[in-house]
Amino acid sequence: MNPIQKYLERIRQVVYGGPFLPEWESLAQREVPGWFGEMKFGIFIHWGLYSVAAHGNEWYSRNMYIQEKEEWAYHRRVYGSQDKFGYKDFIPLFTAENFQAEAWVDLAKRAGARYLVPVAEHHDGFQMYRSSLSQWNTWNMGPGRDILGEWRDAALDGGLMFGTSSHRAEHWFFMSHGREFDSDVKEPMKRGDFYWPAMPEPKDHLDFYSHPYPSKEFVEDWMLRTCEIIDQYRPSLLYFDWWVQHKAFAEGLKWIAAYYYNRACQWGQPAAICYKHDAMAFGSGIPELERGSFLQAMPFVWQSDTAIADNSWCYTDHLTYKSVRQILIHLINAVCRNGNLLLNVGPKGDGAIPERDQEILMEIGAWLLVNGEAIYGSRPWRITGEGSTREPEGQFTDSGEIVYTKEDLRFTVKGDSIYVFVLAYPEEGQVTVRSLAAPGGPQYPGDKRIAVFFGRIGSVELLGNPEKPEWKQEKDGLHVKAAVKERILPVVIRVKLL
Secondary structure, X not given: OOHHHHHHHHHHHHHHOOOXXXXXXXXXXXXXXXXXXXXXXEEEEOOXXXXXXXXXXXXXXXXOOOOOOHHHHXXXXXXOOOOOOOHHHHHHHOOOOOOOHHHXXXXXXXXXOOEEEEEEEOOOOOEOOOOOOOOOEOOOOOOOOOXXXXXXXXXXXXXXXXXXXXXXXXXXXXOXXXXXXXXXXXXXXXXXXXXXXXXXXXXXXXXXXXXXXXXXXXXXXXXXXXXXXXXXXXXXXXXXXXXXXXXXXXHHHHHHHHHHHHHHHHHOOOOEEEEOOOOOOOOXXXXXXXXXXXXXXXXXXXXXXXXXXXXXXXXXXXXXXXOHHHXXXXXHHHHOOOEEEEEEEOOOOOOOOOHHHHHHXXXXXXXXXXXXXXXXXXXXXXXXXXXXOOOOOEOOOOOOOOOOOOOOEEEEEEOOEEEEEEOOOOOOOEEEEXXXXXXXXXXXXXXXXOOOOOOXXXXXXXXXXXXXXXXXXXXXXXXXXXXXXXXXXXXXXXXXXX
16 A cells, blocks of 8 residues: 555544544534634635746746736846746745744734744745655755744744645646646646646636546645645644635545544644635634625624735745735724634744734734733624624725724624724714613614614723723713824724723
8 A cells, every 4th residue: 555545544543533524524523622713813825836936926936927917028037937947946946044933923922923824835836845745845945944843833832723724726727827838837738747737727716616627636735735734734724715615625524524623632732624616515614704894793703814915925125015004994894793803914934023023013013912802712792893884795805094083983892891892083082982872862874773772881991001091871872072182093982891
């Protein structure tokens, strides 16, 4: 029995050893780890060969082989023709000489993050970890280091939960355009080769029956690589990118989930899978919403993932950064709707931390240091928010900065306190919270479903603000007045109940 057959047999034994079977009915019995709903904020990290190119975005490996793309011309201008300098030729340049996992973990902690999710393998097929299934990894080539292992050790030593992601499924077609002209992608194509299989790209990435249909050999390789990550790094969170919703991966995904959840039971470790596009049966993992949010509190825990920049998930030479305010409101909107935020950053090609990333993360951390009690361990209140400012819902809707007004409020609750997030604190310092009106007052305007608030308010304060506010509960709302020095970022009012 060869090594692949041995590994497949091991997977089979673990899967049928239970308690979880490769059936959605069984997998849906897996509960979301308690830590996930408490921690609220994590850091996602995209880093790889594409960070050496540092141009376009993390899809550079695909786009440099598409003749209509700007990256194709850029690559030929800077590095030469693709048959002389292909994507694989970035590997010797990927030395990671300035990479220190501990420095990144320290920054994540100072940013207020509670868990870390570095990418194990992106669409380009270069593994950021030590692998026995392919030589194309950071242990055998480039840095000569087990990058994912260093992330894990540093995260756990630093008190962060550790997760990781696989984007391998898309490799089925990701390098295919290199076959359309004279390039290095025309190398021999067999299992284990860097560019293998480079099959034609589907016209619709969300067509989950597209052809050419991913082969049994490729799906098996994807499953083995994922199980290898599970065994070697024992992540508490496993994240899959979008293409696993393709029908070809359906059975393999159930096997991976059963294997992962059973292994986690063996380790005595809570674990969960994040998935997109209903790739998994509802209840068997954590739904993921990319670059977007729901508009109401969901009856299930979910996660929004977005990047610190609007135009790339990795470091490039032309990032369009989000503002700190924009990111914090994204976090608040996720948390008040029963979700988490996974914020992506990207090291430079050499592993160094970009200065602007540091500045943004430190500002987020400073805000959370003051207002974190309204975030961590909180739950949605029965009312998500107030205000008439319209927000988009769904995926890929977070790239624009929304202008909010003083009426735009969000709510969370924890213990004996209701937290009110004022998204645009008024210059005059006067805020009216209509949902906290005295009994007998009008219901929330425009929504007859919301009952009048009957709670007894004991005290009101602004987190981090030394001045005690003036407040009065009347039939048109709770009126709070206090001057604040910093009005650019959201202000949090704590309403403590008797």
